[in-house]
Amino acid sequence: MTIHKEGYTTIALSILFIFILNAIIDYNFENLAWLRWLTYIVSLALFLIVLQFFRNPKRSFTAGEQLIICPADGKVVVIEETEEGEYFKDRRLQVSIFMSPVNVHINRNPISGMVKFFKYHPGKYLAAWNPKSSTENERTTVVVEHKNGTPVLFRQIAGALARRIVWYVKEGDLVEQGKEFGFIKFGSRVDIFLPLGTKVNLQLNQVVKGGITVLAELA
Known part of the structure; x- marks a missing residue:
């Protein structure tokens, strides 16, 4: 380690x-x-x-062209259909992972592809499990397009303790599945938005590991 x-x-x-x-x-x-x-x-x-x-910690990461890998360590707190209003502006399947202060806080690319969109938003520091934190807290939004044309949006969200979000990507970058795209200091959350109908392999309250646990499979 x-x-x-x-x-x-x-x-x-x-x-x-x-x-x-x-x-x-x-x-x-x-x-x-x-x-x-x-x-x-x-x-x-x-x-x-x-x-x-x-x-x-040293890890052997999961890889697969059709796999979407968890971007962070933590616990699954949301699996639901919702309206994504920043980039897609339509209905998407949202999966949210809550990262407690004892989790590893490295964030990893869930898929390989090109960064089609990136934006940093200053904001509040509501508790990370608060539904409003996804749209009102300090956060980043990253959209990576898979080579098959499927875009996946993932969002770093600061929590009540997290006061600094770090990111290592920008629009136009080619990113590799499992590689670091950012880091959040102290308690926080990562949201992932997938196309409706995506097969999700997780359950609510499941404990997952970034770069290892398979979150979903691309159609």
Whole structure:
């Protein structure tokens, strides 16, 4: 397992904060051994939490031209037909994956193809499971067109804790299934919009892994 590049700055700042905090406690409360040990324990726990959040575990990814792979780790919270009003402006099948702070937060391309559309939207920080978060929160929208002509839309959505969305794609890029297209710091959500009639292989509340779990199959 390695640490993702998006974590370097946060980890460095965490180490600096922990060092300063422990130095202050050691200097001002030299005679309170219990307080110093409590600070050491809390500091270690904080460091491990930050470290695990930015982990980048080694994985053997699933691949298949007709497969749509889950773009993120997390739990399936939505499988429903809905109106997609930004790009398609018609009815689509929506699948949403909620990413808790303990999940790996790397986002991966569900299919290979060309990026036909990309847009970043500043916005609110509603809880990621709130239905309005899909249209009101800070988010990105990416549409990748498969070589058979089928477009798949996926959307990074910031949550109540997530304050930074990172993306690595732009319109015109050729992307490869399973490769990173972005990262969301702390709790968040990814929505995928598919053509109606797409065979979805997931169930509500199922726990999935990005780049591994097969989400659906293209017609």
